[in-house]
Amino acid sequence: MKYVPFFLLALLIGSACSPSAQPEVAVVPQPARLEVKKGAFKLSSSTQLIVSDEGHFGNEVTFLQSTLEEMLGSELSSTEGPNQIELIYSAELSQPESYQMEITEDKISLKAGDAQGIFYAIETLRQLMPADLEGEKYATEIPIPLLAISDQPSIAWRGMHLDVSRHFFSMDYLHRYVDLLALYKMNKLHLHLTDDQGWRLEIKKYPRLTEESAWRTFNNQDSVCIEKAKEDPRFNLEPKHLRERNGVTEYGGFYTQEEMRELVEYAQSRHIEIIPEIDMPGHMMAAIKVYPELACTGSAGWGKVFSTPLCPGNEKVYEFVEGVLIEVMDIFPSKYIHIGADEVEKSTWEESKACQDLMVAEGMKNVEELQSYFVNRVTDFIKSKGKEVIVWDDAIHPGVDSSLYVMYWRNWAGGVQNRVAKNGNPMIYTPGNPMYFSRLDAQMYPIYHFEFFGNHYPEDKKYLAYGLQACVWTETVPSEALADAIIFPKLLALSERAWSPREVHNWDGFKERLQSQLLRLDQLGVKYSYEVTKELMTFLQVDTVNQQIGVVLESELVKPTIYYTTDGTEPTTESNLYTGEFYVSGSAEVKAAIFENGQAKEPILSRKVDYHKAIGKKVTYQTPWNTAYPAGDAGSFTDGLRGGKENGDGKWQGFTNHIDVTVDMGKVQELHSFSASFLQNIGPGIFIPDSVIVSVSIDGENFQPVLQLANDIPRDQKGLIFKDFAGSLENTQARYVQVRAINGRRAFIFTDELVIN
Secondary structure, X not given: OOOOOHXXXXXXXXXXXXXXXXXXXXXXXXOOEEEEEEEEEEEEOOOEEEEEOOOOOHHHHHHHHHHHHHHHOOOOEOOOOOOEEEEEEOOOOOOOOOEEEEEOOOEEEEEEOOHHHHHHHHHHHXXXXXXXXXXXXXXXXXXXXXXXXXXXXOOOEEEXXXXXXXXXXXXXXXXXXXXXXXXXXXXXXXXXXXXXXXEOEOOOOOOXXXXXXXXEOOOHHHHHHHHHOOOOHHHOOOHHHEEEEOOEEEEEOOEOHHHHHHHHHHHHHOOOEEEEEEEEOOOOHHHHHHOHHHEOOOOOOEOOOOEOOEOOOOHHHHHHHHHHHHHHHHHOOOOEEEEEOOOOOXXXXXXXXXXXXXXXXXXXXXXXXXXXXXXXXXXXXXXXXXXXXXXXXXHOOOOOOOOOEEEEOOOOOXXXXXXXXXXXXXXXXXXXXXXXXXXXXXXXXXXXXXXOOOOOOOHHHHHHEEEEEEEOOOOOOOOHHHHXXXXXXXXXXXXXXXXXXXXXXXXXXXXXXXXXXXXXXHHXXXXXXXXXXXXXXXXXXXXXXXXXXXXXXXXXXXXOEEEEEOEOOOOOOOOEEOOOOEEEOOEEEEEEEEEEOOEEEEEEEEEEEEOOOOOOOEEEEOOOOOOOOOOOHHHHHHOOOOOOOOOOOOOOEEEOOOEEEEEEEEEEEEXXXXXXEEEEEOOOOEOOOOEEEXXXXXXXXXXXXXXXXXOOOOOOOOOOEEEEEEEEEEEXXXXXXXXEEEOOOOOEEEEEEEEEO
16 A cells, blocks of 8 residues: 555545456465365445444444555445445454454455454555555456465564664655555554664754754765765665755755654554554764763764763753653553663773762672663663663673563573573564574575574573564665665564464475565555575474484475485485485485476585484583573584584574583493594684594593594685584594583684584
């Protein structure tokens, strides 16, 4: 749907079209229960609209009429016709946002117990109509499949985020964003309104925030975009957000309070709650530039890592914060106010007399407690106004209020999720991988299959999982076209993961339904990016009963033709045709590829698979892993799950010291061989160890070295490099195997499995 306020809806003038008489069912997200029947309901402007809503669905009736007017060329009739659509209020449908739909040859019944539910029923009905009617065409008659649906969301918070601070987005774009979120049953829009790079919301008490801090000369992020634009015009800064001032080009923009109120009202009509974020005490450079007294140093600047924050020892800071938040809360009726509290540079606090005096007065031991003091004080103010507070997970330090809603994003940092759970905070899951939408080529599979809880998450804390959200950070997203390309169609995978119950999730079915949705997005003018990679994904299932490993190959393509080998040779059409999970006993090098017209397509998958004698055996760590990369904790090296091409994929265990572990094989036995894989990627500081030393023992106390392997990969060799350290254990009789990997640079080293046979 185009952005058209209800009071301005007019007849869409277009050319009539004749959609296929064979309607399809390609709804996203997949309904909880769906029964498709043979035949079709024939919708036309003669169809009678009956409203039995007891006064609950006024806006939704208007929305239905406007939607059908754009598709039929006129509204539905109020007089008796050949068939009917009826909107029914039913108090029996008590679950929020739920609805029922039944379509017979002569009647469409949409039933719900609240306005949200009937709205989602209408959006489902809309998706049952031909995609080409979303454009400027209309039809005199529309066939709609006969079916029955009973549907409700599985997750209450289904969110999308947009950072409008780093780069700015127009009101027209935000309205269309709201429309698209609503179409796919998302119900939260998190707007990141302020950051170091720009202040985007008018605050009347502090006019300089938008008069001056909404604009900037080109920064380093703009420079990156300008360089990328030489190859891809979507990285161009949009001219509508540029201005000339005193002979200098500036980038920026802001939303007036009147504009934002209208957007909020529009979003409410689509049952989307807009959550504002005013990031504090860090990420406040835009404010500090014009009000420098807010910083402990009296000026904007950078600390060791992040920008200089607000000064929590200065009472005028709280006057400023409360003045801003009073206006924010007046604009946004949302239950929630997001205050960020992430990535706070605390070095200036350590040097500030005001902060040190406050810490002494309050009995605080360190600046982490000072951050908690700031967060709790601002939280108390917001809650006094009847609102709830959201923070990023960085804010969870000792003493932080357990009622705060926490956006858990640092899934790359070990223990964060469990620490938040231990504090008792409700969590909205926004994990950086895969829920930060930032790459054009990011895959949908991990979004669709996202799991909330890690291996050791406490069972009695699972109730704290409150929502699921993806984020769009715009440091290098300067245009609406590029934002579209990054968000879509990944949003649809998120939509189905968040709405549909797990028992109806079907990856292959989703990929097929997606094809119809892409046609709909085309008609809606969405500049999505769907350059589907031919890369295969591998999933391993360890079968300890039959002592084998099941191998599953997945792709973003619909029903690809895949051939594979298990002996390390290149696959051809004479190789094994992949028809589903296959099994490997012992060790194998699986190679596989998608084939088109008899030719293998790059990239060719190569994956080691090993069912070895150490699988399931106990591993004792003489040195600990780095908590940011725990993989599967103490069982990682003997779980049979080899890592992929990313050190953060949950299979590679990371160390910043030497690796020193001992594997208990359970009994004395003859040991023949050892191997372990390591990776190098010097950009983020990951290196292959200098050497690997393997020693064996019968009693676990007296060890004899039997294998020493040296690294031959240069430390300055760039790119992603994998190396196997492998050799003979000389048929030695032993029970214990000690493995030491020497970390010569004291950087990161990663390995995934200790293969012992």
